[in-house]
Amino acid sequence: xxxxxxxxxxxxxxxxxxxxxxxxxxxxxxxxxxxxxxxxxxxxxxxxxxxxxxxxxxxxxxxxxxxxxxxxxxxxxxxxxxxxxxxxxxxxxxxxxxxxxxxxxxxxxxxxxxxxxxxxxxxxxxxxxxxxxxxxxxxxxxxxxxxxxxxxxxxxxxxxxxxxxxxxxxxxxxxxxxxxxxxxxxxxxxxxxxxxxxxxxxxxxxxxxxxxxxxxxxxxxxxxxxxxxxxxxxxxxxxxxxxxxxxxxxxxxxxxxxxxxxxxxxxxxxxxxxxxxxxxxxxxxxxxxxxxxxxxxxxxxxxxxxxxxxxxxxxxxxxxxxxxxxxxxxxx
Numbered sequence: 001x002x003x004x005x006x007x008x009x010x011x012x013x014x015x016x017x018x019x020x021x022x023x024x025x026x027x028x029x030x031x032x033x034x035x036x037x038x039x040x041x042x043x044x045x046x047x048x049x050x051x052x053x054x055x056x057x058x059x060x061x062x063x064x065x066x067x068x069x070x071x072x073x074x075x076x077x078x079x080x081x082x083x084x085x086x087x088x089x090x091x092x093x094x095x096x097x098x099x100x101x102x103x104x105x106x107x108x109x110x111x112x113x114x115x116x117x118x119x120x121x122x123x124x125x126x127x128x129x130x131x132x133x134x135x136x137x138x139x140x141x142x143x144x145x146x147x148x149x150x151x152x153x154x155x156x157x158x159x160x161x162x163x164x165x166x167x168x169x170x171x172x173x174x175x176x177x178x179x180x181x182x183x184x185x186x187x188x189x190x191x192x193x194x195x196x197x198x199x200x201x202x203x204x205x206x207x208x209x210x211x212x213x214x215x216x217x218x219x220x221x222x223x224x225x226x227x228x229x230x231x232x233x234x235x236x237x238x239x240x241x242x243x244x245x246x247x248x249x250x251x252x253x254x255x256x257x258x259x260x261x262x263x264x265x266x267x268x269x270x271x272x273x274x275x276x277x278x279x280x281x282x283x284x285x286x287x288x289x290x291x292x293x294x295x296x297x298x299x300x301x302x303x304x305x306x307x308x309x310x311x312x313x314x315x316x317x318x319x320x321x322x323x324x325x326x327x328x329x330x331x332x
């Protein structure tokens with residue numbers, strides 16, 4: 001089991017008012033406990049994160065609100081694939097709509113920075129049991145991809161706790177991590193090694209990956225010579241041939257032409273029956289209804305509804321005031 005947790009303790013009075021950004025992380029062990037086993041404190045991936053940006057006067061500095069979070073103990077559970085409790089993720093950035101030299105001088109004199117906080121995910125909690133195919137829907141900016149990246153261990157939580165049982169294979173953005181100067185075969189090997197497979201296992205699957213992606217002799221050509229369709233087909237093939245316990249797919253079902261899409265759909269159905277859990281983020285509501293048996297609707301970082309795909313799709317389409325047309329139900 002992989003567990004990520006984080007909290008934001010308020011700054012102490014002894015801290016200087018200068019801009020600071022501190023992060024303390026506790027590295028996780030390479031062994032993955034079996035379902036039902038609970039990782040010790042030394043096996044946590046993630047850790048405690050504390051961030052503070054900007055500089056304010058003590059008189060105008062708002063007092064931090066004390067927020068007490070209660071976390072459920074899942075150490076004895078054997079039926080869960082993923083557990084998310086009170087997950088919040090906040091981005092902090094310096095931003096000014098119309099930067100001027102005068103404003104910059106004034107801020108420099110006051111020792112301030114134009115800091116903007118973006119609450120991408122706000123107090124989200126849900127459990128995913130083994131055998132669940134969970135669809136995540138919502139408008140752009142709702143926090144869907146942010147949650148997927150947090151579940152994959154790419155983004156640390158600002159607050160809350162994430163527990164994942166098993167090895168996850170992510171298809172968050174096709175081809176992320178590929179080196180265009182290397183050949184397709186070399187990228188397949190690197191992707192498999194990054195997924196935790198041995199070199200022997202990866203090399204034995206390289207030919208199957210190339211054959212399924214229909215690349216032929218191009219598997220040994222540099223990826224900078226690939227077309228966009230060849231690039232996406234190889235990325236999809238690598239992800240689905242890693243035999244993951246948990247598969248996470250984010251807007252990646254439109255790879256290739258119509259023939260390859262049908263082939264990809266059949267492979268997804270196969271993985272859905274064998275994997276412990278499947279996460280699917282898509283604006284194609286028809287795919288959500290067809291492939292998933294559970295669904296979450298997100299809006300501005302919050303869970304609006306957690307119900308069956310049919311109920312969530314009906315509520316979502318009514319909320320955004322769109323009809324169930326081919327453009328909303330299927331990918332273009």
